[in-house]
Amino acid sequence: MYRILLIDDEETIVEGLKKLVPWSEIDCDIIGVAVDGQDGLDQCRQLKPDIVISDIRMPKLSGLEMIRQIKALKKDVKFVLLTGFREFEYAREAVNLGVVKFLLKPTNIEDIKSAVLEAINQMDEEREKVKDIEVLRKKLHKYNMINHEEIPPEDKGHKEDKNKYLTGQAIQFIKDQHHHKLDLQTVADHLYISSWYLCKILRKEVGSSFVELLNEVRIQHAKKLLINTHDKIYEITEKVGYVDTPYFSRTFKKHVGLTPKQYRDQNWQQ
Incomplete structure (x- = not known):
């Protein structure tokens, strides 16, 4: 009720x-x-x-x-x-x-x-979106806790280990390059696999599309910039890889439940 x-x-x-x-x-x-x-x-x-x-x-x-x-x-x-x-x-x-x-x-x-x-x-x-985003964050946290360099696919032989390794490498590459223009094909090329295969393993291992994953990484970085810098919203937009401030603001609110300004006002640390 x-x-x-x-x-x-x-x-x-x-x-x-x-x-x-x-x-x-x-x-x-x-x-x-x-x-x-x-x-x-x-x-x-x-x-x-x-x-x-x-x-x-x-x-x-x-x-x-x-x-x-x-x-x-x-x-x-x-x-x-x-x-x-x-x-x-x-x-x-x-x-x-x-x-x-x-x-x-x-x-x-x-x-x-x-x-x-x-x-x-x-x-x-909104509650369904929040639930989906929370699931994605938990899975990202899980991959943060894994040292993927310790399980290269050539040493493991198992398909599941290989997929986990590739997912971890994809996430790390997205984190490193999120501030640039980035698409699925670029990440797939970096891993020497097809974009179709990358899309498939991201869905299986993380439960999200490439775009959802990229947005979450960018939004988490934006949150840090909002509460730790004096950068203007449009400057943060560019620093985390977006080219359109209104789109960034809509995406931020979808993930956080607040606009970038509201988030900064509530969490400012300086």
């Missing part, structure tokens, strides 16, 4: 949402209700919801400011905003904060259901 927190200072709105939306049909459960932004923030800390449905204008803490603070605590929470205010700036800022839907009051039940289902789909996709 997906955990829903409702936040609105109008009791009739909250009661209507609780009773009229068929939550169980969409695999959701209302875990709490808050009456203002500060209460909502406190309950998020305690209850850790998956989805928050909230008004924008509330006492003590506005909905948008509450979202900023919740994101700092639990970045994967999804938000659906309800408001009676037709001001463009609210909508634009809500989009910038990653709000799934911005619904004007009064809204109907189908709109609420549709917004929640969209939030669930986004959450599921």
Whole structure:
């Protein structure tokens, strides 16, 4: 069940949402209700919801400011905003904060259901990506712990050992050359094997494509540069091998869950 927190200072709105939306049909459960932004923030800390449905204008803490603070605590929470205010700036800022839907009051039940289902789909996709990336990182760590120079294929005779050796050599070459323009064929040529064979053993040994592996290596290097240097984002983009800063930022957020700037702001070490 997906955990829903409702936040609105109008009791009739909250009661209507609780009773009229068929939550169980969409695999959701209302875990709490808050009456203002500060209460909502406190309950998020305690209850850790998956989805928050909230008004924008509330006492003590506005909905948008509450979202900023919740994101700092639990970045994967999804938000659906309800408001009676037709001001463009609210909508634009809500989009910038990653709000799934911005619904004007009064809204109907189908709109609420549709917004929640969209939030669930986004959450599921992101969790699958995170899971895939974590698996890749564990496998990369495993190869970091192996000294591949000690098991050259000519001394081992076993196909599995040869594939592990080649995978380790490929990963090391990618780490050494990630800041250059790099493609599958270049790595395969370095190892004196076909690109098809390299693609096959990377899938078998690491469970990822060459592009996924290269991106992960580049992103890990970018993380170090972001927290240990004063380099600008576009400079880091170039240093880790990307030519397009927006593409680098999208890839970074996919792997880390934060933009490069957000990651630097949260982890700066100097």
